[in-house]
Amino acid sequence: MEDGYWLLGRLDWQALPFVRAWRHPSVSEWIGAGAGGLVVIAALAVLVMLTRRKAWRRLWDGWLTSLDHKKIGIMYVVIALVMLTRALIEAVLMRMQQFAAVGDPGFLSPEHFSQLFSTHGTVMIFFMAMPFLTGIINYVMPLQIGARDVSFPLLNSISLMLTAAGAALVMISLVVGQFSTGGWSAYPPYTGIQFSPGVGPDYWIWAVTLSSIASTLSGLNFAVTIYKERAPGMTLFRMPLFCWTTLCTSILMIFAMAPLTVASLMLALDRYAGFHFFTAEAGGNLMNYANLFWLFGHPEVYILILPAFGVYSSVISTYSGKTLYGYKSLVYATLAIAVLSFTVWLHHFFTMGQTANVNAIFGIATMLIGVPTGVKVYDWLLTLLRGRIRFTAPMLFSIMFLVTFVVGGITGVILANPPVDFVVHNSLFLVAHFHNMLIPGLLFGMIAATQHWFPKAFGFRLDETWGKISFWCWAVGFYLAFMPLYALGLMGAMRRTSEWLRPDYSPLMLIALLGALLLFAGFVSLLVQLGVSVRHRDRYRVPVGDPWDGHSLEWATSAPPPEYNFALIPRVEARDAFRQMKRRGIAYARPEAYTDIAMPKNSAVGPIIGLAGAGLGFALTWHIGWLAVLGFSVIVGAVIARSFVRETERLIPAASVREHHERWLDAVAATPRVPRVQELCPSNRGHAEPMA
Amino acid sequence: MRVSSRWTRNSRSLLAAVSGLLLSGCADYGLFAAAGPVAEAQRSHLLLIVGWMLVVSLPLFVALPFVLWRYRQRNRKADYRPDWEFSRLLETLIWGLPIVVVSVLGYEAWRQTYRLDPYRPIPADRPPVEIQVVGMDWKWLFIYPAAGVAAVNEVILPVGRPVRFRLTSATVLQSFMIPRLGGQMYAMPGMVSQLNLIATRAGEYRGLNTQFNGEGFARQKFIARAVSEARYRQLLAGMAATEAALDAATLARLRRASVLDSPLRFGSVDGDPFNAIVAQLRRGGGYAFTPAVGAR
Known part of the structure; x- marks a missing residue:
């Protein structure tokens, strides 16, 4: 064993992209080194800024150790946006490479290209989509059911920090060593030790393991919160649809993340301990991995999509000034989708060589999901019917979703047919299809959610013009980027290909590249929108808290809401609770009495477990024994130590609640009501004149 | 204007x-x-x-x-019915x-x-040609057990006669496909899968691996040449007469990861490499030796 192995494990200078670029200069290596450099510079810049502004204390007390579901939700979304930046840049790079690589090796080495698609997929699913939806759920769901927090606030913080740890591992892989080249699904035996002896798959294993454990815990937390924390009178069938989709997503998280955790740990045993679960030899069978992975992977699709369905339900009914059409239909459709999502995983490998019987059953089960999904689309259309539609940014994203998602549905049914799947499996047609589902079915939903709920979270509206610019970039960019891929797929172009031997792919690749650039411009516009809105925040303030004439309880409190959400837990008497309160004139009523409110105290356990988790993952990746033992001990130690903490709550005295609440009520009384036509004017201070 | x-x-x-x-x-x-x-x-x-x-x-x-x-x-x-919900x-x-x-x-x-079950024999008046296919890093080995010849990255098919491909992989998961003839099927280590196809028009068709398997993936292509039955016999006989043998040493060399610039042909085949590869990857680790399924 080499000197220093005990200290650094397999780490050496070659692990740094800068050293690799120095030793083997090439465009591909420079891009790698540049990306690593960017990460280091960005991290340093954040550290310097925090120190300069003396913000460490505020960050620690106000955010990192906070157990407030709203702050945790916002931190989740921040992680998602940081990771989205990276994965989008990777997407643009891949499109450039595939355009440049028609009849030419292009500018990226095949190895670098395969790292790009692996990290792009891993990041987008586990560290963009999952944190994004978990963040939105965290922020919105407790408010919508009239709760003060989730059931297990500390667990919530631990989930957040474990997700952050996983994301950190993926970012570290840019600077130290290399990431896996085996795609986001990491199929062995390619990712086994025999074919991928480097640290790449280990980074994937530990990042994904951390994230999957975090998601399981989040699922438990959300489900229990919905079952146990609803305000009096908030029966299940009075919940906003977003809460229903959250409930279904949570149940899916509880049951579907486990197979992934198991699969990634079994792969780890293969790689670290000489097991043969999935190896190419000695009786290993890779298809067992494929089964476990997609047993997670297909429900995962609905984990991603269902929350967005909830968002669209809120957005469409709010901006058409109507109650949701077919509420019960939507609930039953959601439940049906959740159940069916566990019965279709095999359609990810119709080409395994099983009997026609098996394929036919899974193909038909897959098409069955089309029924409830189709119903939903028409329920939303009928919600628009006979409404008074306002074309705000979140509404535009929702409308574009309706159209685009149906196109994806058509190609989904095509892929669900085994005989046709045999021709397009693994092709760019498939790539186009799942982007066609996930960009409208997840990302547009999350963007719509941020546009819709941002004023609630921060107390001021987002700039509408930039929102619309961003919308057009996303919408047009999507079609340009992915429609050509359908055609290419039918022409026999396969995914994950770093160079093309057919010159006539060129024009379609060019269109796709332009689309990718436009999508990136859409993302940049969102950042510009944020900057512009922050600068003009005084013009956009909505302190009363109901800028959109909202229907559900989150709009019944100030913007931003107090830590305890509601001075007095609202009593719910109907669906669209806040809308009904406004109708009956009991919104903003003065409570007769106030009580003390107990809220969870801050806790450092979350960040400590997160840091230790990241350390443990890094140590296992690089075989650094002492660090692994240390990381594991800290996690166990922190949990044990926490169990001795008796006083986990602090009391907010009734007087202070009263003072804050009365001040807000006075402001409400002093703020004129604003009709919907003035919704986007500075006069909209969040006091809505109800439409009906 | x-x-x-x-x-x-x-x-x-x-x-x-x-x-x-x-x-x-x-x-x-x-x-x-x-x-x-x-x-x-x-x-x-x-x-x-x-x-x-x-x-x-x-x-x-x-x-x-x-x-x-x-x-x-x-x-x-337009009418406005804010409470219409059913x-x-x-x-x-x-x-x-x-x-x-x-x-x-x-x-x-x-x-x-x-x-269209890929395992279902294609109905025809003549028995299908059987071709064994081994996916390697990053090339395809085709063996004609009946004629005793083999080729790499090139497969010759008789027009109008069904072909039964028997597939396995000598390395990681691969997926075998000839887009213009339809279908695709996984080639998996230690396992044998099947794909039945037929070409009804003569021509040269592109074939490829669709499952990412490393650096040479983009170049793991082959040519499927559909020719008349007579020409098919002639080509195979020509190979048997002029080309070198596919022996153990050549096979070992082929199994090393590499990309080939042009197809290779072999006039004879030593032993039964297809079933040997299947058996080799199946064996060991507490599993008893199992003969390959449906040996030729």
């Missing part, structure tokens, strides 16, 4: 160019240039699905723009229509899945 007409003319010619490109692209290869009944059946099944799916999706594409326009905020003439008729329609369409498509899927 002139500007706009020039713009329309330009955009029209652009449109023509793009659609021409698309069509010519499709004319060259892929599913829309099917060269055998399997690919043809797959294509017509695809079109059938699209047709039925339009039944459920066209109403949305038509109604959505209308609804958005008619019920826009500024149109005060209609039995519409509810029956929006559940019923998708159920009908999915039932039809489900029935069709069932039928076609059986008919």
Whole structure:
């Protein structure tokens, strides 16, 4: 064993992209080194800024150790946006490479290209989509059911920090060593030790393991919160649809993340301990991995999509000034989708060589999901019917979703047919299809959610013009980027290909590249929108808290809401609770009495477990024994130590609640009501004149 | 005015160019240039699905723009029913229509899945040609057990006679496909899978691995040459007469990861490399030796 192995494990200078670029200069290596450099510079810049502004204390007390579901939700979304930046840049790079690589090796080495698609997929699913939806759920769901927090606030913080740890591992892989080249699904035996002896798959294993454990815990937390924390009178069938989709997503998280955790740990045993679960030899069978992975992977699709369905339900009914059409239909459709999502995983490998019987059953089960999904689309259309539609940014994203998602549905049914799947499996047609589902079915939903709920979270509206610019970039960019891929797929172009031997792919690749650039411009516009809105925040303030004439309880409190959400837990008497309160004139009523409110105290356990988790993952990746033992001990130690903490709550005295609440009520009384036509004017201070 | 007409003319010619490109692209290869009944059946099944799916999706594409326009905020003439939330008729329609369409498509899927089962021998008056295929990093080895010859990255098929490919992998998971003949099937280490295809038109068709397997993936292509039965016999006999043997040493060399610039041919085959590779990857680790399934 080499000197220093005990200290650094397999780490050496070659692990740094800068050293690799120095030793083997090439465009591909420079891009790698540049990306690593960017990460280091960005991290340093954040550290310097925090120190300069003396913000460490505020960050620690106000955010990192906070157990407030709203702050945790916002931190989740921040992680998602940081990771989205990276994965989008990777997407643009891949499109450039595939355009440049028609009849030419292009500018990226095949190895670098395969790292790009692996990290792009891993990041987008586990560290963009999952944190994004978990963040939105965290922020919105407790408010919508009239709760003060989730059931297990500390667990919530631990989930957040474990997700952050996983994301950190993926970012570290840019600077130290290399990431896996085996795609986001990491199929062995390619990712086994025999074919991928480097640290790449280990980074994937530990990042994904951390994230999957975090998601399981989040699922438990959300489900229990919905079952146990609803305000009096908030029966299940009075919940906003977003809460229903959250409930279904949570149940899916509880049951579907486990197979992934198991699969990634079994792969780890293969790689670290000489097991043969999935190896190419000695009786290993890779298809067992494929089964476990997609047993997670297909429900995962609905984990991603269902929350967005909830968002669209809120957005469409709010901006058409109507109650949701077919509420019960939507609930039953959601439940049906959740159940069916566990019965279709095999359609990810119709080409395994099983009997026609098996394929036919899974193909038909897959098409069955089309029924409830189709119903939903028409329920939303009928919600628009006979409404008074306002074309705000979140509404535009929702409308574009309706159209685009149906196109994806058509190609989904095509892929669900085994005989046709045999021709397009693994092709760019498939790539186009799942982007066609996930960009409208997840990302547009999350963007719509941020546009819709941002004023609630921060107390001021987002700039509408930039929102619309961003919308057009996303919408047009999507079609340009992915429609050509359908055609290419039918022409026999396969995914994950770093160079093309057919010159006539060129024009379609060019269109796709332009689309990718436009999508990136859409993302940049969102950042510009944020900057512009922050600068003009005084013009956009909505302190009363109901800028959109909202229907559900989150709009019944100030913007931003107090830590305890509601001075007095609202009593719910109907669906669209806040809308009904406004109708009956009991919104903003003065409570007769106030009580003390107990809220969870801050806790450092979350960040400590997160840091230790990241350390443990890094140590296992690089075989650094002492660090692994240390990381594991800290996690166990922190949990044990926490169990001795008796006083986990602090009391907010009734007087202070009263003072804050009365001040807000006075402001409400002093703020004129604003009709919907003035919704986007500075006069909209969040006091809505109800439409009906 | 002139500007706009020039713009329309330009955009029209652009449109023509793009659609021409698309069509010519499709004319060259892929599913829309099917060269055998399997690919043809797959294509017509695809079109059938699209047709039925339009039944459920066209109403949305038509109604959505209308609804958005008619019920826009500024149109005060349109009726406004903020509490309207249910209609039995519409509810029956929006559940019923998708159920009908999915039932039809489900029935069709069932039928076609059986008919186009890749394991099902293709009915013909002559017995199928059997070809053993071994996926390697990053090349394809084809063995003709009956003729005792082999080739790498080139496979010769007799037109009009069914071919039964038996597939395995000497390394990681791969997926074998000839887009213009239809179908694809995984080649898995230690396992044997099957794919039945037939070429009805002579020609050279591109074949490839569709499952990412490392650096050489993009270049793991082969040529499938469909020739007349007589020419097929002649080519195989020619190989047997002139080419070197595929012996253990050559096989070991082939199994090392590499990309080949041009196809290789072998006039004879030592032993039974296909079943030997399957057996080798199956053996060990507490598993008793199992003979390869359905040995030749």
